Amino acid sequence: MWQTQKAEITLARRDYLLIALLVLYRTPKGEFYMVFVLDKHKKPLMPCTEKRARLLLESGRAVIHKINPFVIRLKDVTVDNCIIQPCRIKIDPDSKVTGIAILQGEKVLLLVELYHKQGIKKSLDDRRNHRRFRRNKLRYREPRFDNRKREKGWLPLSLEARVQQVINTVKKLAKYIPIDNISIEHVKFDTQLMQNPEISGVEYQQGELQGYEVREYLLEKWGRKCAYCGKENVPLEVEHIVPKSRGGTDRVSNLTIACHECNQKKGNMTAEEFGYPDIQKQAKQPLKDAAMINATRWKTYNLLKEMYPVECGTGALTKKNRIDRNLPKEHYCDACCVGQSTPKEFVFKADYILEFHAKGRGTRQRTLLNKYGFPRAYLSRQKEYFGFQNGDYVKAEVPKGKYKGQYIGYVAVRKSGYFDIRDANGKNIAQGISYQYCHIIQRYDGYKYGRRKRHILLHPSDAMDGVSCA
Numbered sequence: 265m266w267q268t269q270k271a272e273i274t275l276a277r278r279d280y281l282l283i284a285l286l287v288l289y290r291t292p293k294g295e296f297y298m299v300f301v302l303d304k305h306k307k308p309l310m311p312c313t314e315k316r317a318r319l320l321l322e323s324g325r326a327v328i329h330k331i332n333p334f335v336i337r338l339k340d341v342t343v344d345n346c347i348i349q350p351c352r353i354k355i356d357p358d359s360k361v362t363g364i365a366i367l368q369g370e371k372v373l374l375l376v377e378l379y380h381k382q383g384i385k386k387s388l389d390d391r392r393n394h395r396r397f398r399r400n401k402l403r404y405r406e407p408r409f410d411n412r413k414r415e416k417g418w419l420p421l422s423l424e425a426r427v428q429q430v431i432n433t434v435k436k437l438a439k440y441i442p443i444d445n446i447s448i449e450h451v452k453f454d455t456q457l458m459q460n461p462e463i464s465g466v467e468y469q470q471g472e473l474q475g476y477e478v479r480e481y482l483l484e485k486w487g488r489k490c491a492y493c494g495k496e497n498v499p500l501e502v503e504h505i506v507p508k509s510r511g512g513t514d515r516v517s518n519l520t521i522a523c524h525e526c527n528q529k530k531g532n533m534t535a536e537e538f539g540y541p542d543i544q545k546q547a548k549q550p551l552k553d554a555a556m557i558n559a560t561r562w563k564t565y566n567l568l569k570e571m572y573p574v575e576c577g578t579g580a581l582t583k584k585n586r587i588d589r590n591l592p593k594e595h596y597c598d599a600c601c602v603g604q605s606t607p608k609e610f611v612f613k614a615d616y617i618l619e620f621h622a623k624g625r626g627t628r629q630r631t632l633l634n635k636y637g638f639p640r641a642y643l644s645r646q647k648e649y650f651g652f653q654n655g656d657y658v659k660a661e662v663p664k665g666k667y668k669g670q671y672i673g674y675v676a677v678r679k680s681g682y683f684d685i686r687d688a689n690g691k692n693i694a695q696g697i698s699y700q701y702c703h704i705i706q707r708y709d710g711y712k713y714g715r716r717k718r719h720i721l722l723h724p725s726d727a728m729d730g731v732s733c734a
Contacts, residue, residue: 297616297715298374300335300440301326307343308442311373313613331657331706332713333618335440350444352605353434353572356582356598357449357564359553362430363595366441370607374441375596375614375718378433381622384422391629394637417563427560429622431567438571446568447603450561450576478502482521490523491543492530503527505535505543513552577603592719612718619714626654649677650699655708660685660694660701667694674712675702688714 299317301309306329312320317336320326329337349368356363364376399405419427437443479502489496491503503522506512509532520543522530529538536544568574585601586593589610596617600610632641647653652675660671671694676684683702685694 296613298614300330300333302329302335302337302440303341303343303346304337304339305342306337308438308440309338309341309343309346310349310368311441333440348442350442352445352447353437353443354447354599354602354605355430355434355449355568356595356602357426357430357557357561358595359426359556361595362426362433363597363599364433364437365596365599366437366443367600367607370609371611371613372600373613374437375599375617376433376437377595377617377619378429379619379621380426380429381624384425385420387627388421394633397637419559419563423556423560425622426556427564427567430564433620434568434571443572445575445605446572447575447577447605448565448568449579449582449598449602450565478516478519482516482519486521489521490526491520492522492526492535492538492540495523498523501527503530507532507534510534511552575603575605594719596718615718616715617718619716621712621714623655623710623712625708625710644679646679649679650681652677652683652699652702652704653708655712656704657706657708658685658702658704660697660703662694662697662701667697671697672705674708688712 297314298311299314301312301317303309317326317334320336320338321328325340326336326338329335351366351368351373354365354367360380360382362378362380364378365372366374366376434443434446482502483500488500490498490500500521501524503520503526504512504514505518505520508514512518520535534544535541565574565576581603582598582601585606586597589601591597591601600606626647630643630645631639632643634640652658654676656675658673658675662668662671671685673685673687673693676686677699678684681699682696683699684692685697687693
């Protein structure tokens with residue numbers, strides 16, 4: 265068993281206050297950034313502006329509870345002595361970025377964008393390929409691909425992750441702000457109608473290829489000649505306009521006919537990269553994102569329903585509400601407009617969007633492989649070194665050497681005890697810093713946090729604090 269030295273978890277009050285003021289003073293004068301507030305028993309209260317949070321910290325009435333997202337805790341107030349106005353969380357699910365808004369009546373208190381972790385499917389595919397590479401070395405090895413029973417409601421891990429990221433974010437926000445209702449866009453995409461807007465009636469049963477085999481359909485569609493070089497009377501092959509390795513599908517809208525020579529030359533390129541943008545333009549809009557939302561919507565709804573009363577809205581209603589209120593096409597604006605509970609006008613109390621980037625908690629893979637599946641390096645089984653782990657938010661005070669000074673960022677640990685400090689973009693700002701100079705500000709929780717300014721329309725309806733948005 266490895267022995268690890270426990271890290272210093274708390275900073276001096278002056279250091280925390282300095283970090284707090286650095287966070288809060290980044291908000292320019294006249295712009296508003298809402299701060300989460302807890303009572304002395306860690307019960308959620310109504311959020312306050314960054315100015316009030318700054319005054320409470322400077323006067324000693326409040327302490328910092330968390331840096332990312334920024335939360336303060338009052339030392340002399342309990343929830344029983346406060347007036348609580350329960351809020352509504354509104355959610356606009358998406359395959360890449362989910363928009364979240366917290367409203368109290370017509371007041372928009374907080375705007376959040378949840379960036380889902382990408383690349384899960386590719387990691388699973390790589391793992392499966394490496395596993396099968398070994399199994400195929402033994403010709404009599406028993407198949408293992410179809411001997412497991414799936415539970416009712418099972419989802420692929422890439423989709424399950426999106427569901428859990430939404431649920432975890434709602435739980436996280438509910439710790440810091442009083443919630444009593446949820447609104448979610450519960451859209452059912454008609455993927456066949458999206459592919460052919462003219463479809464109706466009996467065409468639903470006929471499908472795309474009634475009377476045709478795929479190959480014959482493509483031969484007729486492309487004039488029985490290569491779609492790239494135009495050769496005729498040569499063997500032709502079915503070819504993907506966008507390769508499957510690049511996210512292409514087997515839908516007919518992504519297939520064409522090509523001779524063997526052009527197919528080999530094109531390789532892993534798209535038709536546009538290969539020099540034929542006109543063929544690329546014929547590919548219809550992919551429906552992968554719509555399929556993801558379709559597959560996850562019921563599980564997300566059922567899990568949210570166990571927590572709070574849930575109101576469902578449609579995509580058409582969300583779009584109508586957003587257009588009627590002259591809001592830009594942004595994820596957080598769509599979230600504000602979800603459901604029948606949308607007010608006729610908004611009062612924006614937040615000019616900044618909180619960004620939650622789901623990064624995961626690492627991997628259990630201990631062997632790094634080359635492109636052929638052979639081991640090239642081995643990772644340690646130990647996660648923590650000297651009380652630190654990858655992703656911890658730290659402050660480093662380096663008294664000497666090349667990197668003399670103070671650094672605040674995310675730590676990348678090493679067994680030697682000399683760590684790297686990185687910024688929010690993953691760029692090294694200091695290297696080889698001893699663990700003795702590092703102090704933990706916040707433990708890593710699988711997310712990276714940020715904020716950016718809200719899109720402001722040059723329109724009187726786009727509001728600052730206290731100005732209504734009709």
